[in-house]
Amino acid sequence: MQTVLYDASFEGFFTAVFEIYEYRISQPDIQREGAAAVSLFGNTHTVHTDRNKAGRVIKKLQEKLYEDAFRQLYWSFLSAQPGIENTLFRYTRYALSSSQQITTDYSNADVLTIQQTAKKMGREKHRMEAFIRFQQTKDGLYYAVVSPDFNVLPLISRHFEERYADQRWLIYDTTRKYGIFYDLNTVSEVSIDFTTSPQDTAAIYDEKEALYQSLWQTYFNSTNITARKNMPLHIRHMPRRYWKYLTEKKPY
Template sequence: MVTITYDGTFEGWLTVVFEVYEYKFADVEICKKELFQPNVFNKHRESQFDQQKFTRVWKGLAAKLSTSALSALYKTFLSEEKGIENVLLSYVQYTLNSKQSIERDYSNATVLKVAQTAKRVYRESHRMEAFVRFQLTADNLYYAICQPDFNVLPLIQKHFKERYADQRWLIYDSSRNYGIYYNLSVVENVVMSFDEQTNKGKNIEIITDEKEELYQRLWQQYFASVNIAARKNMKLHIQHMPKRYWKFLPEKHAF
């Protein structure tokens, strides 16, 4: 068994895939560098991102998979589930070894796993697009905090860039300690350090615009006015808006 560590990026993982073929590794385990734990029974190889290797694997997959299948592959990687790199390696190997399309071969456990996981990640990204709530800071930056189940910020940045093209905004994933920042031109990944007063960025009242509290209260009042108590169906409501999102929604906060 050979354990191959990589930098945690999708491009870095595809570099590892190339090296599995390059060195003819038959039995491998792939894991992120920061999660690696030495094992006396396993050999260890540290992979470094290589643009040429990444490109060759991606082109090879693009020649055999549809755009939707490539997208599913990427979404599955973003799930960050334990051992997902090895599941995806099996998917790639099955793809490259087959003469026919394997995309809908759900009798294969790996293909089914990728399809199911990609669907869950897509659903989470769709929810983030609906449930992200911005707060205005004193320097005219619209800031939002979130804690998605999966690493969906790369999937939602296009939506927010197009929808809020005339505003500077930052969406920060406090679970993964990074965010996406739009500076009216491009979207960039950012890492921020918060002091104890902001509780890891969750409480930013000290830097919000003086009118932000008013905006929040107006939104809460609007939400209360359109909510018809007689038609309240909490089970259905939770189904569409799970409770784990409520702490970031101003309409769910008490006045």
């Protein structure tokens, strides 16, 4: 087995796929740089991302797959689950070698894994879009700090760009140490040090932010009918791990 190292980008992955065919690597083990346990005496192929090579594979694959199936492939890549690159490679190889659509062949373990992983990503995307709550700083920036199970920031950027088109906002993923920033024109990825103390955080809030949060909590509590409270159902639709994002779940 030969380790194939790439830079963790989507184009880097498809460059790796191209070079596996180009160099006829028969038993590839695709790993992200920095995450692979590579033996000093092992056989390693290092990939340098090439947009032309990646584009050729992507174009061919898009010809073979329905649009929704290629979306599932991309979402599965973003999940960054252990071993997902090798699953994606086998899926890609199966698609390219088949004369028929493979996307509903759930007897194939890789097709089934991609479909299940994309579903998990879809649920996380939906929950982030529903549960993110912004806070306003003194300079008019709306920001939210999140730590989703998967890397869903690329998937939710359009939702927030369309919904908050007239506001500058930042959503920062503390797990993956990067964020998406909207400057009223475009969304871009940013890497910043977002480690602040409670005193520092309080100092950057807009003076009306505490009032807005209090009003929202009051509204939420006033519409919550105690006699109809169903906590198991509530938790099923709003798992506890998301409560830390919600203004209405903070101490009132």
